[in-house]
Amino acid sequence: MGALAARADQADWPRQTDHDRGVLTLKAAPGRIVSTSPSLTGLLLAIGAPLEASAATTVGRLTDESGFFRQWAEIAHARGVRTLYPNLDFDMEALLIAGPDLVVGSSTGADSLLPYLAEIEAQGLPTLVLDYSKTSWQSLARILGRATGHEAGADTAIAEFDRRAAQAAARLGPSGRAVSIVGYDIAGTYSIGRSESPQADVLRALGLTVTPLPEALRGAVTRVSNMDFISRETLSAAIAEDTVILLGADDSDVAAFMADPLLANLPAVQKGQVYPMGLSSFRVDYYSALEMIATLETALTA
Structure with missing residues (x-):
């Protein structure tokens, strides 16, 4: 989709983004993002953000053989997204080896990053924490777009959803x-x-x-x-x-x-x-x- 064409304008940096743990300040557009939340990984892919690796969940009927959710697994593999760690089993060493300039995580659910947040921040890793259980995917996409410089990618994804929803609603x-x-x-x-x-x-x-x-x-x-x-x-x-x-x-x-x-x-x-x-x-x-x-x-x- 067209979101991949979106690129961060470095003239807009540094910038601040509100999230569940306060305000995140980034001096430049991130170029090496990792996601510790499979529930947020799809949105990073949808807006065209530079995703290096994602945590995987337990393999089951909702996932492919790598533990990536089926709805975006093929796209992730095509873009070279690596498995950060399997089974939502948080691995600080794997996170450090990935060398991210932005960590995206959840504040809720089985993939919550909150128990490890102090440890991550002590390593100087910029971290964005979001609650996907109470927030629409569109709002999350806009927050991620703001944080990564991929606002245009978020807008494109939302517009495509609106188009398809209106088309289906007309049929219903x-x-x-x-x-x-x-x-x-x-x-x-x-x-x-x-x-x-x-x-x-x-x-x-x-x-x-x-x-x-x-x-x-x-x-x-x-x-x-x-x-x-x-x-x-x-x-x-x-x-x-x-x-x-x-x-x-x-x-x-x-x-x-x-x-x-x-x-x-x-x-x-x-x-x-x-x-x-x-x-x-x-x-x-x-x-x-x-x-x-x-x-x-x-x-x-x-």
Whole structure:
């Protein structure tokens, strides 16, 4: 995509960027970036930033054989991005060997950099820390664009997403259709999507309205992120709409949901209105957002 054409104008440096741990000041545009968060790596690739290496997560159905997320793995390999360390197993020595002039990391999730931040900063490595769980990918892309001098790349990625979303929304028909986002048996957990979340932002761009957990069940929530986590026994009562979109799911997950006896009386099940959001929707970046659009456009117009 055209983001690779973006280049930092050295006349704009030094510059400051606000992030989760304060303000980062860089004297010059970084030329050797490493990412300790696979959830942010896709955005660095999307804006055309000079990414040298990325941490890899545990190999599974969401990744390729190297532990890179499938939605951007091919692009990363084509650009020569190396594995910084596997299985999100933080490795300070590997970080120092990579010799970055900017470290990008997360303040949340299994790849959180916060436990190691003091050690990294003691080595004099400029570090940008972001929370991907509560911030839209577009906002994250703009922050990363600002920090790396690739604002034009961020603008290009956002414009392409907007174009594809508008195209799909036109096919889906009148806006306002209410849906429930459901996390079904994801590593043994069950959850309801919040109306303000990265996933809900993508659905909203398609003209869909996300209905959150009913307030009457707020006391049943066991954990909160971009989803409200509840017990399996509470799930049926927690699904408010006749259309269900399954987070991080494919057709096999839809089949399992439809076959669950605890959910048999749900209107969405009885009407056959349960759809996958796509495996890569678990973490939203530019590439997974485009995959979400394609998956939902196909499912909802079938």
